[in-house]
Amino acid sequence: MRDLAGRLDLCCINTATLGHREPIERIAERVARAGFGWLSPWRQEIDEAHPQRAGAAIRGAGLKVGGYCRTTYFTADDAVGRRAAIDSNRRAVEVAAELGAPLFVAVCGGLAPGSTDVNADRRHILDGLAALVPTLRATGVRIALEPLHPFYAADRSLLSTIAQAIDWCELLDDGGPPCFGIAVDAYHVWWDPALEASIERAGTRVLALHVCDWLRQTRDPLLDRGMMGDGVVDLRALRRHVEATGFTGPVEVEIFSKADWWQRDPDEVLAVCAGRLQRCC
Numbered sequence: 105m106r107d108l109a110g111r112l113d114l115c116c117i118n119t120a121t122l123g124h125r126e127p128i129e130r131i132a133e134r135v136a137r138a139g140f141g142w143l144s145p146w147r148q149e150i151d152e153a154h155p156q157r158a159g160a161a162i163r164g165a166g167l168k169v170g171g172y173c174r175t176t177y178f179t180a181d182d183a184v185g186r187r188a189a190i191d192s193n194r195r196a197v198e199v200a201a202e203l204g205a206p207l208f209v210a211v212c213g214g215l216a217p218g219s220t221d222v223n224a225d226r227r228h229i230l231d232g233l234a235a236l237v238p239t240l241r242a243t244g245v246r247i248a249l250e251p252l253h254p255f256y257a258a259d260r261s262l263l264s265t266i267a268q269a270i271d272w273c274e275l276l277d278d279g280g281p282p283c284f285g286i287a288v289d290a291y292h293v294w295w296d297p298a299l300e301a302s303i304e305r306a307g308t309r310v311l312a313l314h315v316c317d318w319l320r321q322t323r324d325p326l327l328d329r330g331m332m333g334d335g336v337v338d339l340r341a342l343r344r345h346v347e348a349t350g351f352t353g354p355v356e357v358e359i360f361s362k363a364d365w366w367q368r369d370p371d372e373v374l375a376v377c378a379g380r381l382q383r384c385c
């Protein structure tokens with residue numbers, strides 16, 4: 105396992121961690137000044153009609169792009185809605201390529217509005233992902249399927265475990281060159297009894313490692329993520345399992361924390377992230 109001491113160049117800040125409070129140019133400058141090597145931006149921070157400027161700002165700060173966040177949900181209540189989601193996600197794959205991001209993170213979507221048909225909605229998600237294959241092949245960008253904690257199955261993601269994500273990757277790639285892989289987010293998968301075995305089975309499909317912590321007394325499963333070391337997740341063990349697959353990508357901090365970390369000075373947040381990455385991950 106890599107030693108992160110003094111190696112913030114191996115670490116990435118997902119911009120959600122800073123609460124989307126500033127333009128991407130300013131965020132990139134802060135993250136670079138704090139010593140990190142990587143940045144993962146969100147779509148709302150990028151002008152997708154003209155992504156060159158954001159790309160130049162990130163590169164100009166000396167940062168690499170870890171990944172681009174994230175898909176529009178593939179589930180919708182009619183075919184028009186599903187087609188619009190595919191179009192939006194296709195454009196985002198192109199933007200990811202322009203930003204130099206090797207991957208586009210997929211949060212697949214929960215049940216369509218009014219739906220109670222889990223299987224039909226899962227099929228729609230797979231159809232939507234499959235429709236992106238030509239763009240993935242043309243750009244070289246891969247989709248990192250991110251399983252979300254089953255708490256979110258109804259409203260955000262019918263993809264809930266790493267094992268399920270592997271099955272989807274195999275189905276979607278079907279023996280061809282791999283367009284799909286997996287984002288392992290500590291927050292979503294730490295509880296999984298099959299965690300270790302699933303990561304091992306995923307092997308080189310693991311494209312991203314997101315870290316934060318699950319607070320024992322979490323107040324809000326969406327926006328009360330903890331700083332690494334403040335919760336219950338054995339992050340070192342998780343990273344050991346992930347790196348045993350040969351993973352050499354950045355360790356990415358992704359913290360949604362409306363009442364706590366998003367209220368703090370961004371430079372303070374970055375300094376604490378740097379310390380905890382080296383001590384707790």
Ligand code: ZN
Nearest residue numbers: 250289314358
């Ligand atoms: Zn994540």
